[in-house]
Amino acid sequence: MRATDTQTDTAPLPDPSMTCFKAYDVRGRLGDNFDAATARRIGAAFAAVMGPRTVVVGRDCRESSPEILDALAAGLTGAGVDVLDIGLAGTEEVYFATAHLGAEGGIEVTASHNPIDYNGLKIVGPGSRPLSEEEFDAIKCAARSGAGGAHAGPAGTRQPAAVREAYARHLVDMVAIDRLRPVRLVVNAGNGVAGPAFDAILDELERRGAPVTVTRLHHAPDGRFPNGIPNPLLEENRPVTAEAVLREGADLGIAWDGDFDRCFFFTHEGGFVDGEYVVALLAEACLATAPGETIVHDPRVIWNTQDTVSRAGGVAVQSRTGHAFMKRVMRAHGAIYGGEMSAHHYFRDFMYCDSGMIPWLKIWELVSRREQPLAALIDSMKARFPSSGEINFEVPDPKTVIERVAAHFEQEGAEIAHFDGVSITFPDWRASLRASSTEPLMRLNVEARGAAGQVRHGVDRVRAAIDAATG
Structure with a gap:
């Protein structure tokens, strides 16, 4: 189908200076420095700067996201770009779809864990690589000037695309099903968009015979966020998951933010696992099947990760904090995994992108291999390398x-x-x-x-x- 929106790319903007452009992505307060007209301009600007033939788009469950996505898609199709719309999806599903469908770019409409009156865009280029600073600045300039609206050729098309089953298969392929021990999970999607993706992964696990039992919390996507904005980093948001883990006798608790590019862990004792220890665990999990590989880590808390990587036979490389820096360093070194203590975890076998679903699969694989509960692994690391938290x-x-x-x-x-x-x-x-x-x-x-x-x-x-x- 062809875009039918007749709004012009010169529609008034809430903030012509485009302060919604941050260091790595676009996000702003609706009606203040971000709205549908801004999204439309950014779509046209992305087309003008990057010259894509096809772009994947998706959105989170915020009530403003359908309108923002429609405007974004209109900006792209109006500039002659064909749009593949995967609908309600997490950011990493856009990453996967961009590479899987061979598109030249991908854009997720999301404000992740920001307040309810915010929204934004996460943008990648071909192969789901991060945009360079020059590309990102050029898109900002083109959106600010409206230069991306000058397209004389035919409009592009917008078509639905279904990739979730392929995405689930790809992720489950990353773990050894025959090594997985029975596990009881408590999962808290926070009414973000993690629920449908998790269900698809669980279906694939069960189809392959993986021994897993699940208790779901706040699982249905709901842009009103009746249980609060999904942000497990906030201490006040943790008890509901921790208490459910204890109540259900679960082995592991998992909670996600709104677009589930970050996941957070709770032990069987209900303890929240600090991010720097998760980095070390995932490094060990990846090196267990690929010794000698490179692990990239951020510079904030490093001793435990470096020690773990060394004992597992890997090579540790430090990167600046931030997804663009982590992904570039990983690509430069061919690293199998990169982790930030802020709960962003990147995998070579996932286009060097961050994922909030791969980590719990790899942690399950690791505790199965070690035949120890997560709490015991964490306690051992804390005894060797205690830390303050941020x-x-x-x-x-x-x-x-x-x-x-x-x-x-x-x-x-x-x-x-x-x-x-x-x-x-x-x-x-x-x-x-x-x-x-x-x-x-x-x-x-x-x-x-x-x-x-x-x-x-x-x-x-x-x-x-x-x-x-x-x-």
Whole structure:
């Protein structure tokens, strides 16, 4: 079918300066700096800059997403691009479909875990590769000027496309079904779009004879988010999953954010698993069947991951935080896996993209192989490498404060590395201090070797240095 929307690409924008363009994606508050007219312009701009023949689109379940998707598709088809619409889907389903269908780009309409009055776009190029900074800036400029609306040729088409079954098969192919031990799961989709994708994966697992029992929480997509915005990083959102794990006697709890590109884990004891330990576990899981491969990790908490990779016979490589940086470093090294403590996990066999579904499959495979519960694996790592969790500081000029703190510890004999912020390393403890890219905040992580007291010592030392730098 052909696009029939007659809205022009010069429709008034809520924010002509396009502040909805962030470091890696597009997101904004509806009616403030993002709306359907903006999405339409971005669709046309993507077509003008990238020159695709075909683009995959999908959307989350927010009430504004169908209108945003229609406008985005109209911008693309109006510029002569054929659109393959996979409908209600998670971001990683767009990633998969883009590569699987041989499209030259993919765009998901989603605001993930942002407030209910937000929406946005996550955009990839051919092969689901991340856009370069130059490409992203060029799309922003073209959308701002409306240059993408000048197309003299025929309009493109918009057709539905079904890829979920192929997606589920691809993911299940990534684990050894015959090695999986029986597991009881509690899964919490948070009324985002994880539910339908999980069900397709479960169907494929059961078709192959995998021994799994599931209790579902908040499983149906509902853009009103009656149980709150799906963001398991918020401590107040965790008890519902933790309590269900205990109530059901589950082996593992899993919760996702709105577009399920991130997943979070709970042990059989109801304990929330901090992200840096998940990175190490997934590194071990991948290296168990592919020793000698490269693992990429972010620079915030590193000792446990590096130790795990070394003991598993792999090679650890550090990357700047952020999906564009992680994916580029992974591609440059051919890495089998890359992980960030923020719960973004990237896999070579998934187009080097992040997935919120592959991690729980790989963790299930790992605990089956190790014949130990997840809690035991986590406790062992925490005993060897305790960490503080992320601590935020509100300061007016994070960059200056970081420089002063680094200079202070350099005078005390610490090893200082300026990489995505600064790392401060002593023999027994290490601190990572970096500025937020979106807020006037500094983010501190402290880790230690063996002694939890060294974590507290490190936090106190850095806190005192920050106070001195801002006093």
